Amino acid sequence: MPEIVENTELCPDIWQIVVEAPDVAAKALPGHFVIVMADQQGERIPLTVADYDPSAGTLTLVLAVVGTSSTKLSKLEAGQQLYALLGPLGHPSEIARHGTVVMVAGGVGTAPIYPIAKAMKAAGNRVVSIQGARTAELLFWEEKLRAVSDQYIVTTDDGSRGRKGLVTEPLRELLEDDRQGAIGCVYAIGPPVMMKFCAETTRPFDIKTIVSLNTIMGDGTGMCGGCRVRVGDKTLFTCVDGPEFDGHLVDWDGVLARQRIYVAEEKCSMERYARVRDEG
Amino acid sequence: MNEPKKKPIQKTRTPMPEQDPATRGKSFDEGPLGYSPEQARLEAGRCLQCKKPLCVAGCPVKVDIPGFLELVCRGEFAAAARLIKKTNALPAICGRVCPQEDQCEVECILGKKFEPVAVGRLERFVADYERENDLIELPEKMPPNGKKVAVVGSGPAGLTVAGDLVLLGYEVTVFEAFHKPGGVLMYGIPEFRLPKEIVEAEVDYLVRLGAKLKLNTVVGKSVTIDELLDEAGYGAVFIGVGAGLPVFMGLPGEDLGGVYSASEYLTRSNLMKAYLFPEYDTPLVRGRHVSVIGGGNVAMDSARTALRLAAESVTIVYRRSRQELPARDEEIEHAEQEGVVFRMLTAPVAFEGDQQGMVRQMKCLKMELGEPDDSGRRRPIPVEGSEFDIDTDLVILAVGSGANPLLTKGTPGLGLNSRGYINTHEHGRTDKPGVWAGGDIVTGSATVIQAMGAGKEAAEDIHRYLST
Numbered sequence: 001m002p003e004i005v006e007n008t009e010l011c012p013d014i015w016q017i018v019v020e021a022p023d024v025a026a027k028a029l030p031g032h033f034v035i036v037m038a039d040q041q042g043e044r045i046p047l048t049v050a051d052y053d054p055s056a057g058t059l060t061l062v063l064a065v066v067g068t069s070s071t072k073l074s075k076l077e078a079g080q081q082l083y084a085l086l087g088p089l090g091h092p093s094e095i096a097r098h099g100t101v102v103m104v105a106g107g108v109g110t111a112p113i114y115p116i117a118k119a120m121k122a123a124g125n126r127v128v129s130i131q132g133a134r135t136a137e138l139l140f141w142e143e144k145l146r147a148v149s150d151q152y153i154v155t156t157d158d159g160s161r162g163r164k165g166l167v168t169e170p171l172r173e174l175l176e177d178d179r180q181g182a183i184g185c186v187y188a189i190g191p192p193v194m195m196k197f198c199a200e201t202t203r204p205f206d207i208k209t210i211v212s213l214n215t216i217m218g219d220g221t222g223m224c225g226g227c228r229v230r231v232g233d234k235t236l237f238t239c240v241d242g243p244e245f246d247g248h249l250v251d252w253d254g255v256l257a258r259q260r261i262y263v264a265e266e267k268c269s270m271e272r273y274a275r276v277r278d279e280g
Numbered sequence: 281m282n283e284p285k286k287k288p289i290q291k292t293r294t295p296m297p298e299q300d301p302a303t304r305g306k307s308f309d310e311g312p313l314g315y316s317p318e319q320a321r322l323e324a325g326r327c328l329q330c331k332k333p334l335c336v337a338g339c340p341v342k343v344d345i346p347g348f349l350e351l352v353c354r355g356e357f358a359a360a361a362r363l364i365k366k367t368n369a370l371p372a373i374c375g376r377v378c379p380q381e382d383q384c385e386v387e388c389i390l391g392k393k394f395e396p397v398a399v400g401r402l403e404r405f406v407a408d409y410e411r412e413n414d415l416i417e418l419p420e421k422m423p424p425n426g427k428k429v430a431v432v433g434s435g436p437a438g439l440t441v442a443g444d445l446v447l448l449g450y451e452v453t454v455f456e457a458f459h460k461p462g463g464v465l466m467y468g469i470p471e472f473r474l475p476k477e478i479v480e481a482e483v484d485y486l487v488r489l490g491a492k493l494k495l496n497t498v499v500g501k502s503v504t505i506d507e508l509l510d511e512a513g514y515g516a517v518f519i520g521v522g523a524g525l526p527v528f529m530g531l532p533g534e535d536l537g538g539v540y541s542a543s544e545y546l547t548r549s550n551l552m553k554a555y556l557f558p559e560y561d562t563p564l565v566r567g568r569h570v571s572v573i574g575g576g577n578v579a580m581d582s583a584r585t586a587l588r589l590a591a592e593s594v595t596i597v598y599r600r601s602r603q604e605l606p607a608r609d610e611e612i613e614h615a616e617q618e619g620v621v622f623r624m625l626t627a628p629v630a631f632e633g634d635q636q637g638m639v640r641q642m643k644c645l646k647m648e649l650g651e652p653d654d655s656g657r658r659r660p661i662p663v664e665g666s667e668f669d670i671d672t673d674l675v676i677l678a679v680g681s682g683a684n685p686l687l688t689k690g691t692p693g694l695g696l697n698s699r700g701y702i703n704t705h706e707h708g709r710t711d712k713p714g715v716w717a718g719g720d721i722v723t724g725s726a727t728v729i730q731a732m733g734a735g736k737e738a739a740e741d742i743h744r745y746l747s748t
């Protein structure tokens with residue numbers, strides 16, 4: 001079973017887990033994800049491969065603590081093991097030469113954006129990154145992302161760091177200022193609402209906009225259909241057809257609704273988990 | 281000369297004790313309870329010990345039925361189990377889930393006049409007896425021959441190949457995508473029909489024989505078949521990945537919350553143990569008024585699962601008539617006894633939801649039967665103007681399955697048919713040298729014993745191939 005090498009809190013409720021998984025690390029590419037289970041009673045949850053080191057045989061995952069599964073994972077310490085990890089899953093990002101690419105990261109979306117930005121840079125693109133968070137305290141990997149960007153913009157909702165406001169504002173300005181049409185592609189990864197609004201922002205400019213969907217999953221191999229999403233006139237499975245899709249074609253209302261399917265159960269699960277934990 | 285006095289034949293089969301349907305419909309514990317040794321001997325005694333046993337011809341793996349029944353009569357239950365295992369490595373499973381009424385039992389000569397011998401129940405009995413009394417003995421194994429075989433998928437097809445080749449001295453590794461082995465036996469067929477403990481015991485037996493298991497490994501993603509053959513030193517690969525593609529109907533509202541494919545619903549419940557939520561973390565929508573679309577075994581399993589998850593009503597919605605229901609009679613009866621309602625000649629046309637995006641209603645049309653179609657069954661035709669609504673807050677689509685392309689797309693050289701299933705030649709050989717395939721990924725959804733039969737044939741052929 002895959003052993004945790006390191007589990008550190010990057011900022012409140014965002015954890016960086018380095019895990020030993022040599023076979024997966026050897027195959028991982030930007031855009032891939034893995035499915036993990038914290039323990040035997042656990043849920044199978046998808047997490048993006050945020051970084052990988054084939055020589056050390058490790059993967060880096062970045063985890064936002066939102067419910068039972070992510071809380072359980074955040075509690076695992078170095079030397080402990082995950083019950084299960086499988087991958088790499090999904091299609092890797094299409095890394096091509098677009099000229100300029102704009103990489104928009106919202107919240108924990110910085111984790112999946114980083115390896116793609118790095119690969120885009122290595123492929124000879126001019127990389128402009130926009131990193132956004134609710135407040136300065138929730139920003140992480142700023143230096144890492146800045147290091148692979150030619151231009152780096154940071155926004156916070158409360159103005160505690162960088163520009164005050166949402167990531168869509170600098171994105172719109174970049175598009176408006178781009179008279180030569182240098183921007184060939186926009187990547188937006190973060191909460192679904194943010195991705196939706198980024199796609200709306202780029203739509204009038206008709207610039208290809210890729211998003212990475214974080215639907216609820218089960219197997220991760222195309223066997224259950226739980227991760228289905230309407231894209232254009234097709235129903236696709238996020239795990240095998242994605243997780244990256246053309247943001248202009250995604251049915252965002254559908255994505256948002258399907259993410260709420262288990263709201264009541266998630267609450268119940270978390271309450272029970274907290275109670276069991278407190279009772280020791 | 282004195283004619284030996286013949287005992288009159290018991291015309292009906294010895295009944296098998298069952299949980300009372302009223303409580304059974306609420307419990308995930310196994311419904312049928314199995315024979316006692318006395319009941320088993322009584323039932324086995326009904327067998328006429330035919331010289332040309334028709335029953336054997338009906339069994340896809342040719343279990344020596346009169347042979348094992350004779351041993352049961354003599355009270356040698358463990359020996360009977362070992363005799364079955366010569367041709368069928370998973371008797372505790374087949375005894376429970378084989379459609380015997382279409383296979384061994386339909387052919388039994390007694391069935392011409394009376395009820396056939398209850399071969400399945402007896403097969404189950406001897407295997408349970410052997411396991412529960414710790415009488416399982418590991419068979420003789422050939423010495424290691426230094427050759428490696430990879431098996432992709434740990435369903436009945438893959439497990440059979442692994443079991444047979446390990447005995448012949450091969451080093452066999454089974455690659456499985458899920459965190460638990462067993463395939464549909466583990467994630468599809470519910471606990472109340474096939475306790476998972478039994479599947480685990482069968483897999484454990486294979487591991488004790490020396491088969492290796494590599495779980496959480498998606499072949500085609502984590503590792504490819506070409507890598508297994510060219511880099512990892514496997515001399516042959518068997519593909520038994522099952523069908524594993526859910527089929528949706530393409531109806532409006534199908535993506536609402538509370539609309540599941542049967543494979544998602546059953547996997548969440550069986551494999552992830554959502555029926556034990558919140559002790560287990562995986563959630564499942566618990567409907568009060570559940571609609572299951574379809575009429576096969578998968579529909580029956582889904583309906584009976586929903587019933588056990590405290591639904592007030594569970595309705596099977598099927599577009600043909602009762603006569604065409606493809607599920608086993610036994611499953612239909614069980615579902616009915618437990619309180620599942622059957623709504624025949626009905627087809628959904630749309631689903632409607634509430635503000636939260638959860639399904640609340642299903643628009644349906646009444647159907648009537650027309651001329652027989654290609655499958656020989658009468659074609660359902662919508663009755664004009666017959667639209668009506670069913671209130672429902674959980675819909676399970678059990679309308680078939682397809683071939684999952686994940687592995688086949690990533691494996692150049694495999695020939696596929698027009699529906700994406702793998703083409704095979706004699707003994708399960710595929711178009712790709714060194715690669716065999718069998719089970720549902722070749723035939724489409726079939727049965728456990730057919731998948732095992734395909735595995736057996738492929739294992740023999742792999743042995744021939746690697747021995748020359």
Ligand SMILES: Cc1cc2nc3c(=O)[nH]c(=O)nc-3n(C[C@H](O)[C@H](O)[C@H](O)COP(=O)(O)OP(=O)(O)OC[C@H]3O[C@@H](n4cnc5c(N)ncnc54)[C@H](O)[C@@H]3O)c2cc1C
Pocket residue numbers: 033043045046047048049061062063064065066067068069070071108111112213214215216217238243259260263266267
């Ligand atoms: C391809 C893919 C890659 C992902 N990568 C990452 C990653 O790198 N880091 C990370 O932290 N998360 C990632 N996610 C999301 C992650 O899987 C979920 O946050 C996780 O399953 C939540 O589990 P939980 O039990 O902790 O919370 P739950 O109890 O399941 O949910 C708690 C809250 O989170 C919401 N929620 C539930 N599931 C999701 C979801 N899939 N996405 C967003 N919100 C959800 C619920 O509506 C609820 O409000 C990814 C998802 C996908 C599909």
Ligand SMILES: Cc1cc2nc3c(=O)[nH]c(=O)nc-3n(C[C@H](O)[C@H](O)[C@H](O)COP(=O)(O)OP(=O)(O)OC[C@H]3O[C@@H](n4cnc5c(N)ncnc54)[C@H](O)[C@@H]3O)c2cc1C
Pocket residue numbers: 377378379432433434435436437438455456457458461462463464465468469497498499500520521522523524546577578581686687718719720721725726727728729731
């Ligand atoms: C709900 C349900 C009820 C059924 N009831 C009965 C019954 O009562 N009696 C009966 O005889 N038959 C029944 N069947 C049919 C029977 O279960 C199947 O025909 C049989 O299991 C097929 O066996 P298989 O070995 O081909 O594949 P499966 O049992 O489907 O196993 C395939 C395995 O391969 C794994 N896999 C898939 N892709 C990969 C990959 N790329 N890499 C690694 N592993 C992979 C899967 O996770 C799975 O574990 C039922 C089926 C279902 C769905």
Ligand code: SF4
Pocket residue numbers: 338339340341342343345368374375378380383384385399400403729
């Ligand atoms: S394996 Fe199935 S078909 Fe064969 S004898 Fe046993 S129950 Fe009958």
Ligand code: SF4
Pocket residue numbers: 326327328329330333334335336345346387388389390397399
């Ligand atoms: S056909 Fe029936 S009676 Fe004859 S050997 Fe088989 S089980 Fe016994």
Ligand code: FES
Pocket residue numbers: 216217218219220221222223224225226227228237238239240
């Ligand atoms: S998670 Fe099951 S099909 Fe995608």
